[in-house]
Amino acid sequence: MINLPENELTVAFSASETTVLSQPNFWRRAGRSLLHDPVALCSFAFILLLTVVAVFAPLIAPYDPLRQFSNGLSFVGAPVAPNGHFLLGTDASGRDVLSRLIFGARVSLLVGVVATGLASLIGVVIGTVAGYVGGVTESILMRFTDMVLSFPILLFCVALIAVTGPSTRNVVLVIAFAYWTYLARVVRGQVLSIKEREFVNAARTLGVGHIKIIRKHIIPHLIPTIIVYGTLGVATSILIEASLSFLGIGVPLPQASWGEMISEGQQYFQSAPWLLVAPGVALILTVLAFNLAGDWLTDLLDPAVQEMGS
Amino acid sequence: MPTDHVELALLNDAVVVVDNLSVAFPSRSGSGEVIRSISFSVKAGQRVGLVGESGSGKSLTARAIMQLIPAPGKISAGEIHVGDDLTLATVASAKKWRGTSVAMITQDPLSSLNPLVRIGVQICEMLRHHRNASRADARRRAVELLNAVGIPNPKRTMRQFPSVLSGGMRQRVALAIAISCNPRLLIADEPTTALDVTIQAQVLDLLEKMSQEHNSAVLLISHDLGVVANFCEEILVMYSGKIVESGPTQDILDGPLHPYTRALLTSVPSMTEELPARLSSIAGSPPAGGVDVVGCAFAPRCSLAQAICSEINPELRQLDDPFHDVACHAAGDALWPSVRSQ
Amino acid sequence: MSFTLQPGETLGIAGESGSGKSSVARALVQLTRPTGGTVSLGGAPVTNLKGQRLKRFRRRMQMVYQDPYDSLDPRMSVSDAIGEALSVRGLPKTEHAAQVAQLLERVKLPATIAQRHPNQLSGGQRQRVSIARALAVNPEIIICDEAVAALDVSIRAQVLNLLKDIQHDTGVGYLFISHDLSTLRFMADHVAIMYVGRIVEYGTSEEVFSNPQHPYTRALIAAVPSVTRRGERRLKLSGEPPDPGNPPSGCPFHPRCPEAVETCRTERPELLTIGDAQKVACHVVQWGREKTPKTEVTA
Numbered sequence: 001m002i003n004l005p006e007n008e009l010t011v012a013f014s015a016s017e018t019t020v021l022s023q024p025n026f027w028r029r030a031g032r033s034l035l036h037d038p039v040a041l042c043s044f045a046f047i048l049l050l051t052v053v054a055v056f057a058p059l060i061a062p063y064d065p066l067r068q069f070s071n072g073l074s075f076v077g078a079p080v081a082p083n084g085h086f087l088l089g090t091d092a093s094g095r096d097v098l099s100r101l102i103f104g105a106r107v108s109l110l111v112g113v114v115a116t117g118l119a120s121l122i123g124v125v126i127g128t129v130a131g132y133v134g135g136v137t138e139s140i141l142m143r144f145t146d147m148v149l150s151f152p153i154l155l156f157c158v159a160l161i162a163v164t165g166p167s168t169r170n171v172v173l174v175i176a177f178a179y180w181t182y183l184a185r186v187v188r189g190q191v192l193s194i195k196e197r198e199f200v201n202a203a204r205t206l207g208v209g210h211i212k213i214i215r216k217h218i219i220p221h222l223i224p225t226i227i228v229y230g231t232l233g234v235a236t237s238i239l240i241e242a243s244l245s246f247l248g249i250g251v252p253l254p255q256a257s258w259g260e261m262i263s264e265g266q267q268y269f270q271s272a273p274w275l276l277v278a279p280g281v282a283l284i285l286t287v288l289a290f291n292l293a294g295d296w297l298t299d300l301l302d303p304a305v306q307e308m309g310s
Numbered sequence: 311m312p313t314d315h316v317e318l319a320l321l322n323d324a325v326v327v328v329d330n331l332s333v334a335f336p337s338r339s340g341s342g343e344v345i346r347s348i349s350f351s352v353k354a355g356q357r358v359g360l361v362g363e364s365g366s367g368k369s370l371t372a373r374a375i376m377q378l379i380p381a382p383g384k385i386s387a388g389e390i391h392v393g394d395d396l397t398l399a400t401v402a403s404a405k406k407w408r409g410t411s412v413a414m415i416t417q418d419p420l421s422s423l424n425p426l427v428r429i430g431v432q433i434c435e436m437l438r439h440h441r442n443a444s445r446a447d448a449r450r451r452a453v454e455l456l457n458a459v460g461i462p463n464p465k466r467t468m469r470q471f472p473s474v475l476s477g478g479m480r481q482r483v484a485l486a487i488a489i490s491c492n493p494r495l496l497i498a499d500e501p502t503t504a505l506d507v508t509i510q511a512q513v514l515d516l517l518e519k520m521s522q523e524h525n526s527a528v529l530l531i532s533h534d535l536g537v538v539a540n541f542c543e544e545i546l547v548m549y550s551g552k553i554v555e556s557g558p559t560q561d562i563l564d565g566p567l568h569p570y571t572r573a574l575l576t577s578v579p580s581m582t583e584e585l586p587a588r589l590s591s592i593a594g595s596p597p598a599g600g601v602d603v604v605g606c607a608f609a610p611r612c613s614l615a616q617a618i619c620s621e622i623n624p625e626l627r628q629l630d631d632p633f634h635d636v637a638c639h640a641a642g643d644a645l646w647p648s649v650r651s652q
Numbered sequence: 653m654s655f656t657l658q659p660g661e662t663l664g665i666a667g668e669s670g671s672g673k674s675s676v677a678r679a680l681v682q683l684t685r686p687t688g689g690t691v692s693l694g695g696a697p698v699t700n701l702k703g704q705r706l707k708r709f710r711r712r713m714q715m716v717y718q719d720p721y722d723s724l725d726p727r728m729s730v731s732d733a734i735g736e737a738l739s740v741r742g743l744p745k746t747e748h749a750a751q752v753a754q755l756l757e758r759v760k761l762p763a764t765i766a767q768r769h770p771n772q773l774s775g776g777q778r779q780r781v782s783i784a785r786a787l788a789v790n791p792e793i794i795i796c797d798e799a800v801a802a803l804d805v806s807i808r809a810q811v812l813n814l815l816k817d818i819q820h821d822t823g824v825g826y827l828f829i830s831h832d833l834s835t836l837r838f839m840a841d842h843v844a845i846m847y848v849g850r851i852v853e854y855g856t857s858e859e860v861f862s863n864p865q866h867p868y869t870r871a872l873i874a875a876v877p878s879v880t881r882r883g884e885r886r887l888k889l890s891g892e893p894p895d896p897g898n899p900p901s902g903c904p905f906h907p908r909c910p911e912a913v914e915t916c917r918t919e920r921p922e923l924l925t926i927g928d929a930q931k932v933a934c935h936v937v938q939w940g941r942e943k944t945p946k947t948e949v950t951a
Binding site: 363364476478479506507508509510511512514515533534535536537539540563573574575577578579580581582583585587588589590591592593595596611 | 668669774775776777804805806807808809810812813816831833834835837838861871872873875876877878879880888889890892893
């Protein structure tokens with residue numbers, strides 16, 4: 001995964017050293033790359049929009065997401081289709097779908113970001129220790145990682161929630177506990193190769209301590225990986241959260257979440273398709289945006305490309 | 311005008327003519343020229359060395375001849391003619407002569423050999439493709455070739471993968487593939503740089519023997535003046551994308567005219583002569599490739615630089631010797647001490 | 653194998669790939685643990701040190717690496733890289749800037765370079781920064797593991813001169829590991845020639861280069877392409893160095909040796925003194941070349 005672009009770049013590098021020497025600083029490079037990539041630009045714009053919406057949900061949402069409107073149900077008790085009053089219609093309980101969608105974004109982002117942050121922390125610590133220390137420590141840590149990894153994530157979550165009971169906090173913990181394994185494995189692999197590099201040897205021969213070597217020479221080289229996996233992790237976490245909520249073991253009712261909305265909407269798919277379409281589209285767009293942003297970051301922060309800048 | 315060159319070169323029995331070649335990697339900051347208008351030719355059976363430091367454009371010259379310049383680089387001016395009939399080299403025509411009348415070996419054959427394909431298959435494929443040999447003929451010829459390049463057990467080697475061979479053996483295999491179609495010109499780009507000295511000597515001997523047996527001309531590209539001096543009849547010295555001196559090996563070694571050539575000769579510690587306490591070195595470092603240079607690119611590092619050197623780019627010119635060219639304003643002046651008198 | 657290095661002196665170690673010359677360097681600075689034997693510095697053994705004592709020892713022996721593109725952390729500026737070494741020495745941060753400037757001056761780099769990152773430096777400049785970093789802890793010995801091999805000739809000469817100047821000024825000892833004999837001839841006071849993990853010839857630079865005794869040394873010297881020795885009939889070696897993990901019996905060089913006799917196949921020669929300081933591990937040389945019966949090895 002890393003080797004190929006490195007080879008390509010070597011050619012350009014040997015051809016003219018200036019292309020590397022005159023490389024503008026990181027943020028300018030990032031900005032320029034973003035402007036030339038409309039897909040990535042849209043993804044980031046969408047993520048930004050979503051964040052603003054989630055943070056300012058109470059100000060933006062037209063109604064209280066839990067309020068059951070008396071005019072939110074038709075006279076036969078069916079959901080009301082989108083109209084001037086309820087932009088995305090109402091659900092079976094007469095609640096405003098748009099407002100629920102907006103508050104649902106809060107849950108999704110919160111769970112996605114916190115769970116991924118926690119997972120990254122665990123993954124980086126375990127991966128770095130395993131890779132750097134090696135030996136028996138590595139074997140124990142990595143076998144444990146493999147064990148967790150070999151559980152089917154969703155089933156694993158279901159089982160854990162069944163024991164701990166549904167709550168937003170438990171959803172976060174469960175997702176974090178399932179997702180850290182991916183990062184731990186990748187980080188371990190990277191640490192294994194970084195610690196063999198000459199500058200790490202040079203620091204060791206100088207007599208720099210292990211903790212300092214990890215902090216100053218190893219972790220900085222992991223940051224691109226962490227960012228990329230973090231971004232992709234947010235997408236995965238949002239999906240897992242939606243799946244759990246769909247199954248009724250995610251964020252507890254009556255709090256709005258996209259998974260729960262989809263679950264409810266599918267019962268009315270024939271008569272009130274907006275109940276399924278609205279949260280479905282929101283979920284797809286969000287996951288897509290995070291994945292595309294992650295891809296773009298991979299290209300930008302690819303360690304091989306980064307090192308070539310060196 | 312180029313056709314005149316070619317006609318003249320045909321009479322001279324040349325197998326490659328490089329005429330005013332420029333190669334550029336265009337960028338925002340400038341024209342990005344990394345090879346600046348170089349011309350030379352190699353005659354049939356002749357061994358010519360192209361010497362220069364990293365970034366001098368020597369390897370890129372080889373790639374330009376092979377029409378293998380990595381994007382976004384391109385030939386921005388000039389022409390290259392190759393083969394006995396001196397056909398104009400283009401990306402399209404390269405399919406006809408690349409690998410047959412012009413072949414190349416590189417520093418690390420591991421990158422030019424497919425790591426997942428057995429060596430025998432790779433050689434046979436080449437022979438069958440270019441020479442329409444039958445399967446059995448190709449196999450027989452492959453064993454012959456491996457034998458000829460001094461591989462101890464050709465039949466076993468045919469069944470092996472490139473990664474199990476040592477660097478020297480891999481270079482022998484690459485050479486076997488390169489000569490399999492009797493090329494008129496063999497470009498050897500740093501063929502021994504990755505090898506130990508004793509193995510280097512073996513490979514250079516082999517290269518010489520092969521070129522003589524097949525009457526192939528060799529363009530040897532190297533950073534090591536010692537290697538070139540022992541192998542080549544003529545030397546071209548490159549600096550920052552230009553040929554700064556060219557001539558017969560003997561002349562260049564005995565009476566280098568360009569200050570850069572002279573510095574190259576004296577900055578390598580001798581194996582036989584009395585050693586100075588300090589090596590003579592060239593201050594500074596070569597300019598980065600692709601930066602537009604006014605005047606002589608070597609001027610900032612040159613102890614003999616005058617005002618004119620940073621203004622006017624010196625052209626390659628003859629002094630007394632009609633075969634020995636130099637691109638230096640100061641060369642030939644009274645200022646210029648002979649290297650031997652040192 | 654064993655050797656000694658006097659203060660302020662340069663010991664050159666030459667050999668082809670697989671001769672184990674880089675393993676020697678790594679074992680000396682204890683990046684890898686030697687399987688046997690001891691290393692002593694200033695009379696005190698320094699093998700198998702741990703913890704604080706290992707850290708203290710490491711300051712006394714520094715290393716400059718071959719690859720200028722990998723021996724500096726691409727994410728650290730020059731002043732941070734040298735500053736790290738100064739911190740190890742226990743110098744307070746407030747004095748770093750002045751020391752960094754002084755060290756850069758010693759390796760003849762402009763002070764303005766301190767804020768740059770390695771990607772903004774040329775190979776030669778990087779190698780100078782590596783040297784400055786090694787000097788920052790005031791070592792007694794600097795191991796140069798192919799330290800100039802990746803540099804262009806004109807830059808290489810600058811760095812070699814610099815290393816000599818530093819030795820002259822500070823009295824630091826060098827262990828200079830190189831495959832390039834002409835560089836060793838210029839740098840080293842004593843030279844050890846290695847073949848498959850053993851020293852086959854040792855002596856002063858003068859002795860080894862002008863009067864090589866071991867057939868391998870002779871072939872190695874003859875194989876160096878030189879502009880001053882063109883067209884000479886050269887002694888050429890056939891074959892390739894053996895797999896270091898599975899060396900031949902007897903003298904490891906015998907399958908390639910033009911002078912090998914029957915004994916060479918079975919008995920490994922010891923490294924014995926033959927001249928003032930010159931030592932050779934070769935039966936034929938030890939017996940005297942004239943006295944050796946001319947029997948070809950039946951290989």
